[in-house]
Amino acid sequence: MADVHQDTRPASLVVSPAPHVTGSASSARLSWSVAFCLLPAAAWGVFLFGVPALGVLGVAVAASLAAELLAGLAARRVTIGDGSAIVTGLLVGMLMPPGVPLYVPAAASGFGIIVAKQSFGGLGRNWMNPALAGVVVALLSWSDGMSRWLPVRSAAPTVTAVPPLEALRNALTAGAPRGGALEMLRASGYPWSGMDSSVVGWVNTHVLSLFGWHLPGGCFDLLVGNISGTIGGTSVPLLLLGAALLLSRRVIRWQLPVTYLAIFCLAAQVFGGLPAGGGWFVGNMLFQVFSGGGLVLGAFFMATDPVTSPLTRTGQLAYGLCLGVLTFFLRTFGSLGDGVPLAILLGNCLSPLIDRFTRPAFPTQRKAAPG
Amino acid sequence: MSLLGIILTFTLVDNIVLSRLLGICPCVSAPSDMRGTAAAAAATSLLMSLSALAGWALQTFLLEPLGLGFLRTPVFVLCVACIAGFLDLLARRAAPRLLRAARVPLAGVVFNCAALGVVLIAARGGFSALESLAVGFAAGAGFFVVLSLLTAIRERLDVESVPEWLQGLPLHLISAGLLAFAFLAFDRAFLSRLLRGW
Amino acid sequence: MTRRPVFRDGVLRDNPVAVMLVGLCPAAAVTSRVIDAAWMSVGLFFVLLLTRLCQAILHALRAPDLSEPPAPGAPPQTSVFPLRPRWLGSLLLSSCFTAAFELILLAFAPSESASLGIYVPLLAVNCLVLERFQRSGPEDEPESPVRVIARSLREAAGLGAGFAICLVAISLVREILGSGTITLFAAGSFGGTIEVGGLSSVPVRALTYGGGGLLCLGYLAGFARLLGRRKRRSGATEAGRS
Numbered sequence: 001m002a003d004v005h006q007d008t009r010p011a012s013l014v015v016s017p018a019p020h021v022t023g024s025a026s027s028a029r030l031s032w033s034v035a036f037c038l039l040p041a042a043a044w045g046v047f048l049f050g051v052p053a054l055g056v057l058g059v060a061v062a063a064s065l066a067a068e069l070l071a072g073l074a075a076r077r078v079t080i081g082d083g084s085a086i087v088t089g090l091l092v093g094m095l096m097p098p099g100v101p102l103y104v105p106a107a108a109s110g111f112g113i114i115v116a117k118q119s120f121g122g123l124g125r126n127w128m129n130p131a132l133a134g135v136v137v138a139l140l141s142w143s144d145g146m147s148r149w150l151p152v153r154s155a156a157p158t159v160t161a162v163p164p165l166e167a168l169r170n171a172l173t174a175g176a177p178r179g180g181a182l183e184m185l186r187a188s189g190y191p192w193s194g195m196d197s198s199v200v201g202w203v204n205t206h207v208l209s210l211f212g213w214h215l216p217g218g219c220f221d222l223l224v225g226n227i228s229g230t231i232g233g234t235s236v237p238l239l240l241l242g243a244a245l246l247l248s249r250r251v252i253r254w255q256l257p258v259t260y261l262a263i264f265c266l267a268a269q270v271f272g273g274l275p276a277g278g279g280w281f282v283g284n285m286l287f288q289v290f291s292g293g294g295l296v297l298g299a300f301f302m303a304t305d306p307v308t309s310p311l312t313r314t315g316q317l318a319y320g321l322c323l324g325v326l327t328f329f330l331r332t333f334g335s336l337g338d339g340v341p342l343a344i345l346l347g348n349c350l351s352p353l354i355d356r357f358t359r360p361a362f363p364t365q366r367k368a369a370p371g
Numbered sequence: 372m373s374l375l376g377i378i379l380t381f382t383l384v385d386n387i388v389l390s391r392l393l394g395i396c397p398c399v400s401a402p403s404d405m406r407g408t409a410a411a412a413a414a415t416s417l418l419m420s421l422s423a424l425a426g427w428a429l430q431t432f433l434l435e436p437l438g439l440g441f442l443r444t445p446v447f448v449l450c451v452a453c454i455a456g457f458l459d460l461l462a463r464r465a466a467p468r469l470l471r472a473a474r475v476p477l478a479g480v481v482f483n484c485a486a487l488g489v490v491l492i493a494a495r496g497g498f499s500a501l502e503s504l505a506v507g508f509a510a511g512a513g514f515f516v517v518l519s520l521l522t523a524i525r526e527r528l529d530v531e532s533v534p535e536w537l538q539g540l541p542l543h544l545i546s547a548g549l550l551a552f553a554f555l556a557f558d559r560a561f562l563s564r565l566l567r568g569w
Numbered sequence: 570m571t572r573r574p575v576f577r578d579g580v581l582r583d584n585p586v587a588v589m590l591v592g593l594c595p596a597a598a599v600t601s602r603v604i605d606a607a608w609m610s611v612g613l614f615f616v617l618l619l620t621r622l623c624q625a626i627l628h629a630l631r632a633p634d635l636s637e638p639p640a641p642g643a644p645p646q647t648s649v650f651p652l653r654p655r656w657l658g659s660l661l662l663s664s665c666f667t668a669a670f671e672l673i674l675l676a677f678a679p680s681e682s683a684s685l686g687i688y689v690p691l692l693a694v695n696c697l698v699l700e701r702f703q704r705s706g707p708e709d710e711p712e713s714p715v716r717v718i719a720r721s722l723r724e725a726a727g728l729g730a731g732f733a734i735c736l737v738a739i740s741l742v743r744e745i746l747g748s749g750t751i752t753l754f755a756a757g758s759f760g761g762t763i764e765v766g767g768l769s770s771v772p773v774r775a776l777t778y779g780g781g782g783l784l785c786l787g788y789l790a791g792f793a794r795l796l797g798r799r800k801r802r803s804g805a806t807e808a809g810r811s
Contacts, residue, residue, distance in 0.1 A: 030475055057433035105770065115784065119545055121533040128549050137554055171696040190560060288421050330556055331563040349553050350525035356405065392779050393691075396591065441672055442691040445664035452660055453706040457587045484594040489685040536798075537791045541588050551638030551780030 007008060028307075031083030033251050037242035038090050039291065044238050045231035046300045049150045054229045057093035060105035067110045071118035084123045088112055091131035094297065094345035095288035095341060096138070099148030107141075108134030128348045129308045131343050133213065139336045140311020144243030146337070149228045152193065161228035162219075164291040165331070165338055178278065181287040182216040196221040227244040233293040233338075243300035256309065256316040257299040263324025265289065273331055288331070297328065306346045315351075315358035322354075323347045374505050377498075381509035384562050387485055388517040389551040391492070394485030396516075397405055398418050399543035408522045409515075416511025418458055421488045422451045423507030425489035426498050443494070487512060491502050521547060575720060579727020585699055586735035586786075587793035592695040597735055597782035599688050602752045604761070606740035608681050609676065610733030612689060615667040615727045617696050625664050625721040627713030657780075659700055664693040699728055739785045747776030 046053045058206050072078035092109045112134030117126040138287075141148050151161035162170070167292035168181055171188040178184070199220040208215060221227050225235030246252045265285040272283020289295055303309060303323055327345050331339030387393050390521055401450055422433065426447055493506040524546050583589055586596045595613075656738040671689050674682040682689065744751055749769030755761030775781055 101771075107773070112456065115545065116549060119527070119534065119537055120542065121531055125528075125531040125533060127527060127546070128553075133549060133552070136555075137775045140555060140778065141773045142771065143774075145717075147773075197522055275564070329565070330561070333561045335558060335560045336558060337554065339556075342553065346554040346556060349520050349524070349550050352527045356523045356526065379756075390779050392782060393594050395593045395597060395783070399590075399593075441668060445661060445667040446673065447690070448664040448693050449657075451687055452657070484694045487694055488687055488691060491690055495687065504572070509694050525616075527774055528736060536795045539790040541787045541794070544790065548780040548783030548787060551778065551783055552775065555780070565596075 001156065012079065016199065018136050027084070029084045030251055031087050033249055034167050034301065035087050035090055037102060037209075037245045037251075038087070038094065038158040038232065040238040040242055041232045041235055041297070042090060042094055044225060044235040046063060047096070048152045048234060049224070049228075049231065050153065052150060053098040055102060056096050056098060056100055056105050056193050056231060057090065058108050060093030060096070060103045061086055063091035063106040064092065064109035065114055067113035068118070069121075070112055075118070075122075077122070079122055082123055085113060087133075088117070088131045091232075092134050095131070095135045095230050095294070097146060097148050097229075098150040099232050099366060101145050101148075103320035104142050104145050110134070110139050124307055127308060129302055129305050131216050131342065132302060132345050132348070135341050136336075136345055138277050139341070140159040140278050143336075152226055152228055154193050154195065154226070155191060155228075162190075162228040163338075164190065164227055164287075165221065168291075172275075179284070180278075181284045181291075182218055183227065184218060190218070192218045193226055222287070225293060227292070229292045230294060231354045233297055239293045239296045239300065243296070246300065252300065253316075255305055255313065256320045258324045259290070259313055259317050259320025260299045260303055260327075261295070264295065264327050267324060271328070272332070292338055296339045297325075298344050299323075302341075303347065304345050308351055310351050310354045310358060312355075312358045312360075315354045318354050318358065319351060372567070374502070376562065377502055377505045378509040378512070379565075382513040382516065382567055383554070383557040384559060386509040386513040386517060386554060387489060388514060389547070389554045391488060393488035393548065394514060395544070398446075398518050398524040399525075399547060400539055402436060404518070404526075405522065410520055412511070412515035412518045414458065414462070415485065415514055416508065418451075418455055418486050419514070420507035421454050421458070422486050422490045423503045423510075424500065425450050426494050427498065427503035430494045447490050447494070448487060453489060455486070458464060460536055479508055484509075490540040517550065519549075523552075575724040576727035576730075577725055577793075579729075580731040582746065582797075583728070584735065584793065585728055586732055587789050588797065590790060591698045592707040592732065593786060595688050595689060595695060595788050596732075596739060596781065597664060599685055600736055600740035600743050600782055600785070601747065601777045603680065603744050604738065604752045604754065605685055607733075608678065608685060608737040609641075609688065609692075610729070612670045612674070612692050613695060613732050614726070614729035615670050616663055616692050617699060617729050618722065619666045620659065620663045620696055621721040621725040622718065624659065625714075625718040627658075628717055652759075658735075660693075660697060663696040710753045739782070739789060742785055743776050743781055746773050747781060748772050748774075758775040783800050 023071070040055060046057070065080060065087045066079050069078065072080060089109050092112060096105050109131075112130035112132075116128045116133035117123065117130040119198050120126045138196070147166070149161040149163060149166075151159045155161070164181075164185060167188060167190050171184050172178075174188075175182060176188055177249055196219075197217060200215050202214055203346055224237065227234055243252075245259070247254055265288070266287040267334055268283045269285040270281055270283065272285070272287070272288065273279055273281070310316050323343055326343035327339050329339075330336075334342065336342055379389065385391065388395060388398055394415070399417075429446055429450060430443070434443055434446065439446075489507055489510045492510075493503045496506070498506055521543070525543055528542055528546065537545070581588075585592050592613075592647070595609050598725065599609045607697075634766075667690060670692065671682070674685070745765050745768065748766075749765050749772040751760055751763040753763070776785070792806060
C-alpha cells in the first residue's frame with residue numbers, strides 16, 4: 001500500500017504538470033483512507049451529541065453523494081466512485097453544530113459539490129475546497145442555525161451549551177474582567193462536567209500539589225474533548241489519531257500542518273493576550289488548540305487537500321505561514337465561526353498565487369494561450 | 372476614521388471589486404500574465420488615487436460653492452477621462468514598455484466603472500483631501516490584490532479541462548464569486564475589533 | 570442586401586450582459602432586489618436611447634467628428650492623444666443624460682435613488698461601453714437620415730431590452746433565493762413586497778452579498794452559451810470581447 005502512494009507523491013519534490021489527478025484508482029484509495037481516518041472523531045461527536053449528530057452527518061453525506069451523482073449525470077461523467085464526495089460530505093457534517101436544522105448540511109454539501117467542484121470539472125480541478133465553500137456559505141446564510149449547539153451527553157439538559165471559544169468571546173463582548181482564557185471562563189460560570197472537576201481535583205491534590213502546581217478546572221474536558229462544539233470539532237486526541245494514521249500511510253505529509261499549527265501557536269502565545277487587554281506572551285496556545293478540534297481538523301484534513309494547496313515544498317511552507325497568521329487574526333477578531341474554515345478558504349484563494357511564485361520555471365510553459 | 376482604517380476598509384473590507392463589484396470586467400478578462408496584471412493594476416491604482424484627489428478638489432472648490440451638485444456626474448466623468456488621457460500620454464513618453472505590458476490603453480480604463488466609482492465613493496463619503504487620496508490608493512491596492520489572485524486562479528483554470536459551457540469568462544466570474552465569499556471573512560466588525568480591540 | 574434585425578440582435582445575439590459580458594458591474598451589484606434591477610434597466614434604456622438619438626441626429630446633420638462610427642477592424646486608440654473629439658462627445662452626451670436620469674429618480678423615487686447609490690452615475694460608463702458594439706450601416710448605399718435614426722433607435726432599444734431581461738432574471742433568482750421575497754413597485758393596497766412561502770424565513774443570505782451576484786452572473790453567461798449553441802448561432806462570440 002505504502003509504496004503505491006510513494007509512487008504518486010515522491011518524497012523529494014511534488015511538482016507535477018497541470019492535471020493533478022493521479023489516476024482514479026489511486027485517488028479513490030486516497031479519499032477512502034481520509035474518510036476512514038475521519039471516522040473516530042465523527043464517531044466521538046455522535047457519541048457526545050446522540051441522534052441529532054448522526055442525522056446531520058447522514059444528511060451531509062447523502063446530499064453530497066446525490067449532488068455528485070446529479071452533476072455527473074449532467075456532465076455524462078459519473079465520478080461518484082472516487083469517494084471524494086463522501087469525504088466532502090463527512091467534512092461538511094463534522095463542521096456543523098449538532099443542533100443545526102437539516103436543510104443546512106444538505107444545502108452546504110450541495111453548494112460545495114456543484115458550485116465549487118463540479119462547475120470546475122470535478123475532482124482535481126477545483127481550486128477551492130468544496131466542503132469549506134459549502135460550510136462558509138452556510139455560515140453566511142444561516143448564522144443562527146449554525147450556532148445551535150447541543151450540550152454534551154453527560155451534562156444536565158438544562159445547561160445552555162456553548163463551545164468554550166464562543167463563551168470566551170461572549171464574555172469579552174459583555175465586558176467581563178479581563179484575564180487568562182480559563183479564568184475568564186470560570187468567572188463567567190462555564191459548565192464543565194462533573195467528571196472534569198473530580199479528575200482535575202484528584203490530580204491537583206495527589207500529584208501536582210507535590211510540586212506546588214495547580215491545574216484550573218476544565219483541563220480534562222478540553223483534553224478529551226468532552227465539550228460542546230461542532231460534531232467533528234470536539235476531540236483533539238481522536239483527530240490526532242486519524243492524522244497519525246494518514247501520516248503513517250503517507251497520504252499527507254507533516255510539513256504543512258506542522259507549519260500551520262506552529263505559526264498559529266506562536267501568534268496565539270505572543271499576541272493572544274493583547275486584544276483582551278493583557279500583555280505580550282500571555283496568550284494561551286494550548287487553550288486555543290484544545291478549545292475545539294476545528295484547528296486540528298483543518299490543519300490535518302483540509303489544509304492538506306492536495307488539490308487546493310500549493311505543489312512545491314517551499315510553497316507549502318508559505319501556505320502554512322499564511323494559514324497560521326490568517327487563522328489567528330480571524331479567530332481573534334472575526335465574527336464567523338472559529339476562523340479556521342474562512343482562513344483555509346482564503347488560503348485556497350492564495351494558493352494559485354503561491355504556486356505561481358514558487359514553481360520552477362519551465363521555459364516551454366510560458367503561455368497557456370487563454371481565450 | 373483613521374487613515375489606516377480607511378486603507379484597510381477599502382483594501383479588504385469594502386473591496387472595490389468583491390464588495391462594490393466595480394471593475395469586474397478587467398478582473399475576469401484581462402491578459403492572464405503576471406507582468407501585464409501588475410502593470411494594469413499599477414496604472415489603475417495611480418489613476419484612482421489622482422482621480423479621487425481631483426474629484427475632491429472639484430467637489431469642494433467648484434460644485435459645492437456654485438451649487439452645481441446636479442452636474443456632478445458629467446464633471447466627474449470628464450475629469451476621470453482627462454486624467455486617464457494625460458496618464459496615457461505620459462506613459463507613452465516615459466514608459467512605453469509598461470504600456471505594452473498592460474496591453475490595454477490606459478484611457479480604456481475609463482471603460483470600466485472602477486475609477487469613476489472610486490471618485491463617486493470618495494465624494495459621497497465626505498472625506499478630506501488626504502483621506503480622498505487614501506481612498507483612491509486603497510481602492511487601487513484592493514484592485515491589485517484581487518486582480519493578482521484572480522489572475523493566478525485563471526492561469527490555473529486555463530490549463531484544466533473544465534465543462535465546455537462554463538469555459539472561460541463564466542468560470543472566471545464564478546471564481547470571482549467564490550473569492551468574494553472568502554473575502555467576507557473581513558467584515559466591519561473584524562475591522563473595528565482589529566483597530567480598537569474588544 | 571438583407572437588413573440585420575438590429576433589435577433582435579440586441580436582445581439575443583449581442584445581449585450585452587449574458588453574451589457580450591459588458592456592463593457587468595450593475596448586473597452583479599444592483600440585482601439583490603427586483604425593483605433595483607428594474608429601475609437600473611429603465612435608466613440604461615433612457616440614457617442609451619437618448620444618447621443614440623442625439624448621435625444619430627448629429628450624424629444626420631453631417632457633424633463628422635461627433636458621429637463617425639468606429640471602423641470595424643480598427644484598434645480602439647490610434648491618435649496620439651487618446652481622447653478623440655468623437656469619444657469626448659459621446660462621453661458628454663451620456664453623462665449629461667445620466668445626470669438627468671439621476672434627477673428624475675430623485676424626484677419620483679427618492680428611496681430608490683438612495684438604494685441604488687453610486688450605480689446610477691455609473692450608467693454613463695455603461696452606455697459608453699455599449700457604444701463599442703454600435704454597427705455602421707450598409708456601406709454600399711448611402712442611408713437617408715431618417716433610416717439612420719430609426720436604426721440607431723432600434724439598436725439601442727434592443728440592447729436596453731437585452732440588458733433589462735438579464736438584470737431582472739438575475740435579480741429574480743437572487744431575491745427569491747436570497748431573501749425569500751420579490752420587491753416590486755408599491756401600488757395602492759399592495760405594499761410592494763411578495764413573500765415566497767417557505768423561503769422567506771430561511772433564505773440563502775449569501776446570495777445577497779456581492780459574491781452571490783457574481784455567481785449568478787457566471788451561470789447566466791454559461792446558460793446563455795448553452796442556449797446559443799443549441800440554436801447553432803455561429804456569430805455569438807464570447808471571451809476577450811469586453
